[in-house]
Amino acid sequence: MTPSHPLRILFLSTHNAARSIMAEYLLRRLGHGRFETCSAGLEPRGQVHPMTLKVLSERYRIEPNDARSKSWEELQGEHFDLIITLRDKDREAFPRSRWEPIAAHWNQPDPADFEGDEKQQELRFIQTGRELSMRLDLLCALPMEKLGHLPHPGEQASAPM
Numbered sequence: 001m002t003p004s005h006p007l008r009i010l011f012l013s014t015h016n017a018a019r020s021i022m023a024e025y026l027l028r029r030l031g032h033g034r035f036e037t038c039s040a041g042l043e044p045r046g047q048v049h050p051m052t053l054k055v056l057s058e059r060y061r062i063e064p065n066d067a068r069s070k071s072w073e074e075l076q077g078e079h080f081d082l083i084i085t086l087r088d089k090d091r092e093a094f095p096r097s098r099w100e101p102i103a104a105h106w107n108q109p110d111p112a113d114f115e116g117d118e119k120q121q122e123l124r125f126i127q128t129g130r131e132l133s134m135r136l137d138l139l140c141a142l143p144m145e146k147l148g149h150l151p152h153p154g155e156q157a158s159a160p161m
Contacts, residue, residue: 006036008079013086016041016069017049018112020086022129025056025064027136034144038080040072049112055125060133106135 009027013020020039027037048067056062084104108131111124 006031006034007081008036008038010072010075010080010083011037011039011086012072012083013039013041014043014110015045015112016071017045017047018052018110018125019108019128019132021048021052021064021067021069022056022125023084023086023132023136025062025067026060026129026133027139029060029062030133030136030140032140034140038075038078040070040075042072044069044071049125051111051121051125055122055129059126059129106132108132 011020011023011027016039020041024037024039027035031037046069048064048069053064053067056064082104084106086106086108087110108128111121111128114121114124116124
């Protein structure tokens with residue numbers, strides 16, 4: 001069984017300026033159309049961190065021209081098959097009753113919080129991208145029939161995993 005639609009995944013972080021944006025764009029590339037990705041923040045900064053854009057562009061050859069920092073509140077009423085929180089405090093602060101399922105939590109440090117010179121900051125962003133990419137590769141390696149059991153609105157769930 002393969003789902004007839006791409007699985008919708010939301011990456012949720014605090015500021016939606018670095019980690020969640022990276023995850024959103026990396027999975028778009030790695031997923032080859034199997035996933036529809038989005039990101040949001042609990043306390044969005046309102047702009048994507050410049051180093052996020054630089055690393056995506058220079059290291060991954062991804063041009064995130066439409067990337068923007070936005071609040072999770074903009075996405076109320078939308079259905080997601082999977083929500084991945086990226087920090088312990090995000091998982092605890094997120095009002096779970098808004099969406100289900102929150103099926104994954106990756107405690108990924110925010111590279112924007114790192115203090116150091118520009119080269120050190122860039123290395124921290126590169127490291128974050130590499131770690132996220134490895135996790136996303138594993139997600140992509142899961143059989144779609146295992147992920148495809150997640151119900152879409154109005155559908156019945158198939159057998160549990």
